[in-house]
Amino acid sequence: MRSSLHAVLRPFLALGLAGLLSTATRDAAACWDGWYAEVGGVGITRGLGVAEWNPEHAREAARWGARINALLPPGAALAIEWDEATCASDQGACGAVTTIAAGSEDLPATFRAVAKAFHVPAAKVRKARALDPELYTVQIFAGSKRRALAVKDHVAALDAGDHGFFVEGGFPAPKQTAHVLRDPEADGPHRVIVGTFLSRKEARAALAGLRAKGFGGYVRALPAGKAIQEESFTKMG
Incomplete structure (x- = not known):
């Protein structure tokens, strides 16, 4: 990239x-x-x-x-x-x-x-x-915590997704591309998002790659919320 x-x-x-x-x-x-x-x-x-x-x-x-x-x-x-x-x-x-x-x-x-x-x-x-860019991501699931974490792990198991412009965790260990977000103030669902992008075009390209590996989803602005059960590395099989 x-x-x-x-x-x-x-x-x-x-x-x-x-x-x-x-x-x-x-x-x-x-x-x-x-x-x-x-x-x-x-x-x-x-x-x-x-x-x-x-x-x-x-x-x-x-x-x-x-x-x-x-x-x-x-x-x-x-x-x-x-x-x-x-x-x-x-x-x-x-x-x-x-x-x-x-x-x-x-x-x-x-x-x-x-x-x-x-x-x-x-x-x-x-x-x-004055610049403050809006960020985009690909949302592939919204629902219960249990299912959201399972979807996140499935993304990692298939080595799917793209980090986008930003990656965080422990280096040089590999990081997961998918994250589970939940807004504690809104009491909303657990959302599985993949990647963080500076434009819709980049996010759409990432969505195409996810669809090729069997995931549905859509491009959206990066939602509010806190990531839960984050890992600094990709689980090794």
Whole structure:
């Protein structure tokens, strides 16, 4: 997914993060917990103390990824990790900027540092700061908790689905693409969703892949709710 961005960022992802959005299963133990996201020319690696997929983390990744991406010169790619951001380009789009002393631990501060490093005009900064993309997913079930968890496990057993732009859990262990969400305030059903996408087009492509493996469903905006019984890895048979 997004192979051109991976090609640009690969030299800077020393922890081997390129390709983490793949759904392929690997028998590997986690060595760090957190999330990784790709938004346009921006790749963000964020370490956290938990290894559970969280829809609010996906919203945060999309929001700040889009805002920072809007500041970049055309053709530039930015790898944001821990306490710094590294710019890369095949055509010199980064100019004199190589590293920026701000990273994924404070994305608002990184936004400001990127704007300063690239001398972004104030009007463009204000426009970028207002971005807040809507996220999409594929819902394949709504009903009881027991059945929802069974559907989620079935997706994992068939190695089906696509993470989309965002993946969270223990790295480098493989992560499940399906999640069970429930809104505790609405007392609604348990929903099984697969993937998190930045556009309906990407979500529709993921839905086609799920249908090829026997799942029904539809594209919708990422619903409110909290993920339950999350796992940082795909169950190995």
